[in-house]
Amino acid sequence: MSAWTLVFCAWMKELDRIVSNNIKTTFQVEGAWARVRLNIVKFSDEDERRRLQELYALDIVDTPGEPAFDRITRLVADVFQVPTCLITLVTEDRQWFKSCFGLQEELERSRSTEREAAICQYVVAEREPVVVTDARLDERFADNRFVRQENGIRFYAGVPIQTSKGNILGSLCIIDTEPRTIGERELARLVEFGRWVVTEIELRRDLREKELLAERLQQVIAKSESQAVLIRQAFESGLEGRLLCDGSGRIVLHNEKLVEWFRVQPAHYPDVRAFAGHLLQSGEARSPQLLERLEQLLNGHVELFAERLDYRLKDGERRVYEVTGYVIGLTETSPQHYYIGIRDRTDEEKIDRMKSEFMSVVSHELRTPLTSIMGFAEIIKERNPEADKRHTYLQTIHREAKRLTLLLNDLLDLQRMEAGQQSYLFSPTDMRSLAAEAVEGWKEHATHRILLQAGPNPLFVYADPERMKQALVHLISNAVKYSPESDRVEVKLMEEDGRIHVTVRDYGLGIPERAREKLFTKFYRVDNSDRRKMGGTGLGLAVVKQIVTAHGGSIHYVSEVGQGSSFTLAMEKYAIPSP
Template identity: 40%
Template structure:
C-alpha cells in the first residue's frame, strides 16, 4: 500500500487519476445500492399484486360457473332442451377446473374451507339432486321441484357469491395498503438519493480543495518568484521535498537562477571588451562607406550608360529611340533638361523637362546660330547665361544656367542631329564634354542603323503589299528552311496558322500539314526536295486541304538565285477549288449528257429501223412513232437546255416581255402537269384574284414547269405537290413544295450552280443534266426576282420564287397595213428553207391547213418569187444554202414599199428575237418546234390583219418539249 502511495505522489496526473477513480467508485457503489433497492421493492409489489389479482379472478370464475350451473338447470327444468342439459355438465367441468386452479394458489384456512365446501356441495348436487330434479322435470312434477328448491339448494351458491364480493372488497383494501407501502418506500429511496447526492458533492469539493492545495499553491509561489527574478530582485527559494513535476520544476528553476547569476558576471566583462572593438570597427566602417559611395556612383554611371547603349542597339522605333536617348543622356550627365533634334525633313525630336513653347522657339531659331557653328566646327560648345525665374527653382541667390550643344555627326561628316543638355548652378567639365562627345559618335551610328532599318522596312513593306495583291498564297523560304515572308492570301489559305506564317520553320510547317492535308506525304516530300534544292519530278503538284474547310490547292516552286548562287525558294499556293469542282462537274456532266443523249437516241434509231425493215400493223406503227416522238421531245428539251444556258452565259438570250397574269400562267402549268404521274396529286392554292407581272410568258412558264417537274421526279414514292401563290409586300410569292427525298444541307449552297447534281444514289437513278435549276435562277434574276430553297433531308423541299408586281401598262402595239387575201384559200405562203426534209414537213403541214405553199432555197430566188407574186406570208430560215444570210431577205423586203407589209415568220435554230423585232418580223419560232405552232401563228396573224386589229408579234411557243 505504501508503494502505491509513493508511486502516486511522483506524478500530478497519477494523483488526479486516483482521486477521480475514488470518486467514481463511491458514485458507482451508491448508485448500485439505490438501484437494487428500488428494483427489489418494485418486483415485490408487482408479485403480491399479481397473486392477489389472480386469486380474485379465479374466485370470480368459480362463482360465475356455479351460478351458471344453477341457471342452466332451471333452464332445463323450464324448457327440457338437450342443449341446456349438456351445458350443465360443461359448466361443471369448468367449475372443477377453476376449483383445482384455486386450490393451487397460496390460500389461507378460510379460503381452503370455502374451496372444500363448494367442491363437496356440487359433488353432492350432481350425485343426488340433479337426477331427482331431472326426473321431476321430465315428469312435470312441479311440486317436487319447488320442494327441492325451497330446501336451500342454492344457499351454497349464494354463500359463494357473497364471499366473492367480500373478497373483492378485501382485495381492494389490501391493494390500497400495498400502494401506500410502495409510496412510503419510494419516499425513503428519494431521501436516500438526496443524501447520496450531497455526499457526492462533498466528496467533489474535498477533491478540488486538495488538488488546489497540492498543485495550485506551489505553482503560485513558483510564478511569484519568477516575476521577482524577471524584475532583478534577489529571490530566496524554499526547497520542497515533493517528488512530482512541480517539485522537479522548482528545483530545476533554482539551479537555472544560480547559473544565470554566474554567467551575468562573465557577460559584463565581455561587453566591455566588445565596446572597445566597436569603436575600432566604426572607424573602419566610415572608410568603407566612402569607398562604397564612390563604387555606387561608378556603378550608376555604368548602368545608365549600358542602358543607353542597349537602347540604341536594340530599339528600331524612331520615336522610342529618341525618347530613350534623351532620358538616359540627361540621367548620365546629371542634367536637369535635355533635347535631341534630328535634322531630317520632319525635324523629329524628343525632349525631357522642356515645355512646348521652348521647344518651338528652339526649333524655329536653330538655323540662326547653333546649327551653323556645329556644322562648321563639328565640336560641342557651351553657353552660360543667367537663370530665369522659372529656372532658379528654390535658389534664393542669382545663379547661372549652362547649356551644352553636342553635334551628332554621321560617318560621312554630315551633322545628323543636335543634342542639348542644360544644368542650373553648375557647369560641364572638360572630361564630361569629352565623354558626351564620345557618346555622340555611338548615337550617330545608332541613327544611321535606324535609317537603314527604316529604309529596309519600307522596301519590305512595299514587297509585302505587292505580294498581298497577288491572288495566290506566297511563301519565301531561306536556305535553312525558315519562312521569311508570307502574304495575306497565304495567311487566309492556312486559316491564320502560325506554322505557315513568317518566322516559322519548314519542320513546324510540315507537322502542321500532316494534320490539315489529305495524304500529306507527297506534299511533304515536294516541299522538302524544294527546300533542299533537289530535282523535282514536276515543278508543281495538287493537294487537298481538309481543315478548316476543304480546298484544292496547286503548289509550284521557283528557286531564287543571286549572282548565280541559290539563296532561297519561292512557294506559290493557288486555290483551284472552284476550277477543280467545275472540272469534276463537267466530267460528270459529260457522262450524264452522254447517257441522256444516247438513251433516247437509241430508242429513236431502234424504232425507226423497225419501221423501215419490217411490215408492222398500223397500231404497232403508231406505238413506235409515238415513242419516237416522245424520245425526240426529250432530245429537244435537252438541247434547248444547252442552248438556253449558252445564250444566258453569253448575254444573247432574248426575252419577249409583256404584261401577263401570273395566276393564269400557274393555272396553265397545273393543267399541263396534272397528268404526269398517277401517284402524285398537284394542289394549287391562292387567295388572289389577279397577279399581274411583266415578263416573258414562255420563260416564266419554263420556270414553274421545271420546278413542278423536279418536285414530281424527286418524290418517287408519290404524294402531294403543292403550288401556292400569295402576295408578299411589293412582290408575288410562288411556293412549290413536295414531300420527297429532300436536299442535304451541304448541297444547298451549290444547288443552283450549273452542272451540279446532289451526290446521292437515289437521285442518280432519277436522271437529269443538272442544268435546270441554273437556268431557272438566271430567268428569275433577269425578271428582277429571287429564288431560294428550304429543305429537310428525307422530308421534302420548298422552292420559293418572288417576282415584282407589275403596276404600269405596257406599250400599245402598232397597227400594220393589212395584206391582200386570195379568195377561196387560207392564204399563200412562201417557205424559204434549204433543208429538204424540213421543207417537205412544213409544206405538208401548211397545205393540210388550207394554205397554198411555194418553196425557195436561196435569197435571190426568194426575192424574185416575192416580187413576181407577193405572198400573204413568208416563212424564212436565217441560214440558207451556200451560207446565204436570211436577214438580207427581210431587209430588202422592208426597203420595198410594196413588200414591207407582208408578215414574215422566222423559223431558225438561232435565237435572235431582238434583231428580228427591230427589223419588223411578225413572229419568231426556234427550231425544233411542233409544225402546228407555225400554221396556228400564221392563221391567227392573218385573221387579225383581216379584222383590222393590230398584228401582234407572237413569242416563241410554250414548248411542250421543255
C-alpha cells in the same frame, strides 16, 4: 565512286537497254562511209527559216563556254576514245562551237568556221546522223582544208541536235585523225548523248527565263523603302499563299493567305522546312515527297518543283493544294532566294469532277431518248406495223424527241445566260394564266395530279412569258421527278407585300441541308442512290435561278428529308395603268 562515274554508268546502262531492245536503226554502207537511217524529212527554205528562228531565240550562239556542255564533250571523247568532240551550232553562214574538246588552238580561239567547210552542215541538211570512216576517200570532203592538212580530219561521226520542236540546231560530233569505223551500238550511244545536249540546251533556256523572272522580282525587293508598301500589296494580292525564303531557307516574307488557310504564323518557324513539317503533322496532311523536294530545292539539286498537298482540317473539311517552289536571284548582285507558292485547287478539282459526272449524265440522258427514237423508227421501217401500233410508236418517238429537245435547249439557254447573251422580251404578264398553262402541260401525267391554287384575279408581273413559263415547268418537273411515292404536286399563287409569289410543293424525298449552298449550281445533283436512279442533268434549277435573277426576282426553298420540298419564286407585282 565519284558522282560523274555514277552518272556515266547510268547513261551506259540506259544506252545498252535501248540497243538491246532493238533500237529501230539500220545501216546502209556506201563506199567508205555509213549512216544511220532515221525518218528523213526533206530540207526546205521553210525548215531553215524555222530552224534559225529557234536557234537565235535561244540566245546561245556566241556565248561563253559553260561547264554543263564541256562536261558532255569531255565524257563523249573519253567514251569513244577520240581526240576531239564538238558541240556545233550551224547558223546561215558558219558553224559555231558551243563546246570544243581537243580542237586545234587556232579554232579553239575563234570557236567557229565558215559553214561551207563544216561537215556538220550535212547533219543539219539531212536531219540524220552522218558517219565518214575516211574523209580523204569521200568526194564530198576530199578537198576540204581541214581534211587535206597534216593530221587533218579522217574519221567523223555526227548526230543531230534536234529540239522538241523538231528543228536541227547543229550536231554533236566526234573526230579522229585516223580512219576508223563505228558500230551500231556505239552510234546509238552517240545519238543518246546528242539528246543529252538537247536537254541541256532546253534546260538552259528554261533557266534563263526563270532568271529573268527572278531578276525582276529581286529588283522589286531591292527598291527603296518608299516602295515597300507597294511590294507588300503585290505580294498579298492574288489567290495563292506565298513564301519568300533566303538562301538558308529562312522565311523572310509571307502573305496573310497562308495564315488564313492554316491558322499559323509562318514567321514563327525557323525555316520553311519546319513550316512544311508542321503542315504535314497537323490536319491530317498528306504529301509524301514535299519535304524531300523542299530539301532538294534548298540544296541546289533542283531548280523548281511542284507537289500536291492533301489537307484535312480539324473540322473534317478536306482541301487540296498545289505547292510549287523555285529559285530566284541567281545573279552575282542579287542574293539567292526561294519562292514557295501554295495554290488552293479544291474548287478546281470539284469542278473537274462535276464536269466529268455531267458528261456522263448528259451522255446517258441523250442516249436514252435516241435509243427509243431509233428503236421505234426501225420497227416502223422494217415491220410496217398496224395503224394503231404505228400511232403508238409515233407518239413515243415524238415524246422522246421533245425530251431530247428540252435537254439541248437547257444546255444552250444556260450557256447564253451565263455569257450574258440571252435576250428577254419583257411585257406585262399574268402569272395566274402562265401557271395555268404550265400545269395544263402535265394534265395527262400518269402518276401525279398537278393542283393549281390561285384566286380569280390576274396577278401581273413584268416578265418574258416564255422564259418565266420555262422556269415554272422546270420546278414542276423536278417536283414530279423527286416525289416518286406521292401522287400530287401543288402549285400555289398569292400576292403579298406588293410581290407575286409562286410556290411549287411536292411530297417527295426532300433535300438534305448540306446541299443548300450548291443546289442552284449547274451540274449539281444531290448525291444519293435514290436520286441517281431518277436521272437528270443538274441543269434545271440553275436555269430557273438564271431566269428569276434576270427578272429581278428571287427564289428560295424549304425542305424536310422524307417529307418533300417547297420552291417559291417571288416577283415584283406590275401595276396595270388605268385606261
